[in-house]
Amino acid sequence: MKATDAEILSTYPNAGKESLIPILQEIQENTGFLSEESIVHVGKHLHVPTSRIYGVATFYNQFRFEPKGKYHIQVCRGTACHVLGSSSVLDFLEKELKIKAGQTSRDGLFSIEVVACIGACGLAPVICVNKTFHAKVTVDSLKHIIDEYRDAS
Amino acid sequence: MKLTITINNKPVKAEKGELLLDVLEREGIRVPTLCYMKDFLPSGACRMCVVENEQTGKLITACSYTVDHGMNIKSHSARVIEARKTIVELLLSNHPDDCLYCVRNGNCDLQDLAREHCITERRISGEKNRHHLDLSSASIVRDPAKCILCGRCVKVCSEVMEVSAIDFINRGSQTLIGPTFNKGLNTSSCINCGQCIMVCPTGALSEKNHFAEIRDALNDPAKTVVVQYAPAISVTLAEEFGMAAGTDVNGLMNAALRKIGFDRIFDTTFAADLTIMEESAELIERITQGEDLPLITSCCPGWIKYAEEFACDFLPNISSCKSPQQMLGAVLKSYYADISGIEPENLYVVAIMPCTAKKFEGQREEMTQKGISDIDAVLTTRELADFIRLFGISIDKLEAETADSPHGIRSSAGKLFGVSGGVMEAALRTAYFKLTNKEMKQFRIQQVRGCIGRKEAKIQIGDLQLGVAVVNGLANAKKLLDEIRNGRNDLHFIEVMACPGGCIGGGGQPLRKNSESIIKRMEALYQIDETETINVSHKNPEVLALYQNFLEKPLSRKSHKLLHTTYCQRDVLL
The missing domain is CATH 3.10.20.740 (Ubiquitin-like (UB roll))
Structure with missing residues (x-):
C-alpha cells in the first residue's frame, strides 16, 4: 500500500527547508507525481510557502505535477540523440498524443517526460517506454510503436 | 575604515x-x-x-x-555602455511590442532605459513571451508576458509582506513569475496590497481598472453618482501633476471631481471619525470586560485578508468595525439615500483610495445590504489622476472647493488615518475623552509617529495604563503576533497597516516615488493636524448629528448592522 504524505512527512520531524527536495522526491517516488495537496502538506510541514515549493519543483526536470500515464514515455534529449533528430521525435509525440512534455493524455494512456542523456547513445535517437527501450526511432517507427501500445490497452 | x-x-x-x-x-x-x-x-x-x-x-x-x-x-566606459545597451536589447527582444497600449506607457523603467541607451532599431529579435493574462484577482492584473524577471515583486511579497503569493516558476527561457501551480492570483494567498505594482519596472503588474463602469454610471441619467476619497489622497494626488510631494490639494481635488461630473462629493475622513467613535467604544468595552485583548484595528483590507489566511487565531481580536470606505458606503446607501429620496440601487458610490486591496474589499460578500454593494467602484490615486487628465482638467487652474454635506466635514484626527500610527492616535484621543471626560492635554502622541516598522507606547489614561503598538509592513505584524503567541500580554491595542508607512505608501499611490515622498506626505498630514481646529473625532459635528438623527450611539443595533462586519478563515493555496 502507498504511504500517505503524512506518513512520509512524519519521517522528517523538525525538518527545515533543506529537506525540501528529498521530501518531494520521496513523495513523487510514492505517488508518481506531486499533487496540489502534497505541495500544501509539505508547505505546512516545513513552513515554506507553496509558491516557493512550486518554484523549486518546477526548476528541476525530475518533478511532475500530473499522474503518469499507463505508458510513460521518456524522450532522450541528450547530445547524441539531439544530433540524430530527437527534437523531431519529441515534436511528433507531442502532436500525436496531443500533450506537451510533462503532461498526461486525457485518456490516461500516455505521458511524456523529457530526459537528458539516458546512457544509450549508441541507440540514438532513443525513447524508453515503461523501462523498455526503443532504439533509432523515426517518425514512421514511432507511429507504429504508439499504435501497438494503443492496441495493447 | x-x-x-x-x-x-x-x-x-x-x-x-x-x-x-x-x-x-x-x-x-x-x-x-x-x-x-x-x-x-x-x-x-x-x-x-x-x-x-x-x-x-x-x-x-x-x-x-x-x-x-x-x-x-x-x-x-565604451565597454560598459555597450554591455548595458545589449542587456536592454536582450530584454526587449522577447518583450511584447505594445508600448502604446501599455498601462505603463510613459512611466516605465524599461522604456526609459531603451531611450537612455539610444536604442532606436531592433538588433536582436527573439521569440516573444507568450503567457496568459491573469485577470482573476479583484485588485491586481498580472501580465507575465511583460515581466522582465527582475524579481522585485517576489522580494516585496515575501520580505515586506511575508505573504509569498508569487515566486519564480520553471527555469531558463521558460521562467516566469506567478502563484503556486501558475494559477490565478485569486486562489493564491495574495492580499491585494499592490506593493508588487509599486516596485514593478514594467507593465507586468497593474491595478484592475474600474474606468468603464464609472463612465457608464456617470452617463446614466437614472444614477446618482457620488464619490468619496480617503484621507491620504489629498496629500499625494499633487505628485501626479508635477507638484511637490506633500502638497495638500483637497480643495482643488473637490473642484476637479465636480468638473468630472460626480453629483456629490464626500470625504472618507468623515467615516474615519465614525470608525473612531465605534472602535474606541469597542476598545473601552473590551478593556472593561477584559475580553479578546489586544484589540487590533480593521481599517486595512490587506491586513484583514492576511489575518484570515495566516493569523486566524487573532480573528477574535480584530475590531468588528468596517473600514471607513465601507462605513461611508453603508451610510450613504441607507441614511443618505433615505434623506435624499434616492433608491439605494440608483445610488452609485465610487471610492478613491490609495490602495488596491480596497477594490477587493468593496467586492466582499459581507459588504452588502439586501444584495446591494456598499461600494460600487474603487479608483486608486493613479486612476483618479488619469481620470482628471481624461476630462481635460488642469487641476492647478481650478479654484478650491469644499466637499458636500452631510458626510463632508472631518476632524484632523481622521485625516491621520493616512499615516501609520494615525488610527492609533485618533482612537486614543477619543478613548481618553470617553474614559476621563477630559481632552488630552497634548494631542500629539510622538511615540506612535514616524515611518519606522514598529512603534510602541505606554499611555496613561486616568488609572489605566494602556499598552499600544503600531506596525506597518506585514512582516513586522507577524513578528509582533508571534511575540503575543509566545505569551506577551502587555498590549491592549494594536494598529496594523499592510503597506510601509501606512496608506501614504499604499499600493495605489503614484508610481516611481521614493521614501522621501512618503515622508513629505506624512509631514503634510501632521501639518493639517497642527493647523486645524477640530482635532478629535468626537467633536466632528456631522458625526454627532448622524448619531443623533440615525445611529443613536456607538455600538447600537443600527451601528452593528451597518458599520460592523465579520471575518472568516480562508482556504487558499498557502
Whole structure:
C-alpha cells in the first residue's frame, strides 16, 4: 500500500527547508507525481510557502505535477540523440498524443517526460517506454510503436 | 575604515564595506538599475548596473559589490555602455511590442532605459513571451508576458509582506513569475496590497481598472453618482501633476471631481471619525470586560485578508468595525439615500483610495445590504489622476472647493488615518475623552509617529495604563503576533497597516516615488493636524448629528448592522 504524505512527512520531524527536495522526491517516488495537496502538506510541514515549493519543483526536470500515464514515455534529449533528430521525435509525440512534455493524455494512456542523456547513445535517437527501450526511432517507427501500445490497452 | 578608490580617474574616499552603487550615487554618477531595491539584499540578476573595474579588467555589478582597495572604476566606459545597451536589447527582444497600449506607457523603467541607451532599431529579435493574462484577482492584473524577471515583486511579497503569493516558476527561457501551480492570483494567498505594482519596472503588474463602469454610471441619467476619497489622497494626488510631494490639494481635488461630473462629493475622513467613535467604544468595552485583548484595528483590507489566511487565531481580536470606505458606503446607501429620496440601487458610490486591496474589499460578500454593494467602484490615486487628465482638467487652474454635506466635514484626527500610527492616535484621543471626560492635554502622541516598522507606547489614561503598538509592513505584524503567541500580554491595542508607512505608501499611490515622498506626505498630514481646529473625532459635528438623527450611539443595533462586519478563515493555496 502507498504511504500517505503524512506518513512520509512524519519521517522528517523538525525538518527545515533543506529537506525540501528529498521530501518531494520521496513523495513523487510514492505517488508518481506531486499533487496540489502534497505541495500544501509539505508547505505546512516545513513552513515554506507553496509558491516557493512550486518554484523549486518546477526548476528541476525530475518533478511532475500530473499522474503518469499507463505508458510513460521518456524522450532522450541528450547530445547524441539531439544530433540524430530527437527534437523531431519529441515534436511528433507531442502532436500525436496531443500533450506537451510533462503532461498526461486525457485518456490516461500516455505521458511524456523529457530526459537528458539516458546512457544509450549508441541507440540514438532513443525513447524508453515503461523501462523498455526503443532504439533509432523515426517518425514512421514511432507511429507504429504508439499504435501497438494503443492496441495493447 | 576609510579607503580611497578611483572613479572615472578621480580619487574618491569611501568607507570599507560600502556598496559601490552608493558611492557612485554620492559622487553624482547615476548608474541604471532594474532589479536593485534599496534596503534589500541585492540579487544582481539584471546586470544593468555593471561598471568596469580596470584593476581586474572585469565588469562588476555596482549593486552587489562593495568598495575595495585599489578599485579603479569606470562607470560609463565604451565597454560598459555597450554591455548595458545589449542587456536592454536582450530584454526587449522577447518583450511584447505594445508600448502604446501599455498601462505603463510613459512611466516605465524599461522604456526609459531603451531611450537612455539610444536604442532606436531592433538588433536582436527573439521569440516573444507568450503567457496568459491573469485577470482573476479583484485588485491586481498580472501580465507575465511583460515581466522582465527582475524579481522585485517576489522580494516585496515575501520580505515586506511575508505573504509569498508569487515566486519564480520553471527555469531558463521558460521562467516566469506567478502563484503556486501558475494559477490565478485569486486562489493564491495574495492580499491585494499592490506593493508588487509599486516596485514593478514594467507593465507586468497593474491595478484592475474600474474606468468603464464609472463612465457608464456617470452617463446614466437614472444614477446618482457620488464619490468619496480617503484621507491620504489629498496629500499625494499633487505628485501626479508635477507638484511637490506633500502638497495638500483637497480643495482643488473637490473642484476637479465636480468638473468630472460626480453629483456629490464626500470625504472618507468623515467615516474615519465614525470608525473612531465605534472602535474606541469597542476598545473601552473590551478593556472593561477584559475580553479578546489586544484589540487590533480593521481599517486595512490587506491586513484583514492576511489575518484570515495566516493569523486566524487573532480573528477574535480584530475590531468588528468596517473600514471607513465601507462605513461611508453603508451610510450613504441607507441614511443618505433615505434623506435624499434616492433608491439605494440608483445610488452609485465610487471610492478613491490609495490602495488596491480596497477594490477587493468593496467586492466582499459581507459588504452588502439586501444584495446591494456598499461600494460600487474603487479608483486608486493613479486612476483618479488619469481620470482628471481624461476630462481635460488642469487641476492647478481650478479654484478650491469644499466637499458636500452631510458626510463632508472631518476632524484632523481622521485625516491621520493616512499615516501609520494615525488610527492609533485618533482612537486614543477619543478613548481618553470617553474614559476621563477630559481632552488630552497634548494631542500629539510622538511615540506612535514616524515611518519606522514598529512603534510602541505606554499611555496613561486616568488609572489605566494602556499598552499600544503600531506596525506597518506585514512582516513586522507577524513578528509582533508571534511575540503575543509566545505569551506577551502587555498590549491592549494594536494598529496594523499592510503597506510601509501606512496608506501614504499604499499600493495605489503614484508610481516611481521614493521614501522621501512618503515622508513629505506624512509631514503634510501632521501639518493639517497642527493647523486645524477640530482635532478629535468626537467633536466632528456631522458625526454627532448622524448619531443623533440615525445611529443613536456607538455600538447600537443600527451601528452593528451597518458599520460592523465579520471575518472568516480562508482556504487558499498557502
